[in-house]
Amino acid sequence: MSVPHWPPSRPTGALVDDWLTHGVLSRRVLGFLVDLLLIGVIMAGLWTGLFLFGLLTLGFGFPLLELLPAVPPLYHFLFLASPLSATPGQALLGLVVRRNRDFGRPDVLEALVSVVGFYVTVVLGAVWLVVALLTTRRRTLHDIVAGLVVVRTDALASLTPPGGPWNMHPGGVPHA
Numbered sequence: 001m002s003v004p005h006w007p008p009s010r011p012t013g014a015l016v017d018d019w020l021t022h023g024v025l026s027r028r029v030l031g032f033l034v035d036l037l038l039i040g041v042i043m044a045g046l047w048t049g050l051f052l053f054g055l056l057t058l059g060f061g062f063p064l065l066e067l068l069p070a071v072p073p074l075y076h077f078l079f080l081a082s083p084l085s086a087t088p089g090q091a092l093l094g095l096v097v098r099r100n101r102d103f104g105r106p107d108v109l110e111a112l113v114s115v116v117g118f119y120v121t122v123v124l125g126a127v128w129l130v131v132a133l134l135t136t137r138r139r140t141l142h143d144i145v146a147g148l149v150v151v152r153t154d155a156l157a158s159l160t161p162p163g164g165p166w167n168m169h170p171g172g173v174p175h176a
Contacts, residue, residue: 016159020151021138027093028132028150034089039072046071073115081111096156100137100149103156110146117142 046068054062079087085105086096097106097114106114121128121142132140137149 017137020155020159021149022152022155024095024138024150024152025132027095027152028090031087031089031093031095034092035075035087036089038088039075042075043068043071073119076118077111077115080106080114081108090150091153094153095150096153097148097150098156100139100143100147103149103151103159106146106148110148114142114146114148117145 047065050061050064050068053064054060076087080097083105084091084096085098090096098104099106099110118140121140129140131144132138135144137151139149143149
């Protein structure tokens with residue numbers, strides 16, 4: 001499938017969707033692998049620091065090691081709710097998370113719903129992520145529930161008026 005050329009003379013919903021989401025699934029998978037690596041590095045550093053702290057406090061600091069399982073969800077939540085609107089892995093691969101209805105940045109509640117939904121999906125079996133193959137904008141279940149969509153940064157930037165921020169009417173992307 002070739003990448004649609006932009007800007008078309010009269011944009012349509014399907015053309016805009018294809019333009020924004022072309023190659024997103026493979027980039028999401030690779031971005032997730034990058035994020036796993038970064039989370040592993042963070043966890044190893046925290047474990048080492050907390051273990052040494054536990055030794056220095058003669059064992060009183062060891063209960064802090066129980067906080068380590070909170071690191072991956074916090075990692076995802078803090079980056080998704082940040083102005084970056086993407087995890088470092090997603091940003092590295094040219095992806096950004098936006099609201100589905102108007103392509104604005106996700107707010108804190110939407111980011112929280114997305115992260116909780118993602119981890120519930122992983123716990124219930126990652127097979128639920130296959131839904132992304134069947135949806136229009138390649139959205140997973142947690143994207144749909146949170147009202148978010150993952151799009152290519154370069155494609156979104158091409159829709160932004162020159163010299164100005166994304167300032168679209170509430171109806172979303174202009175359709176013919």
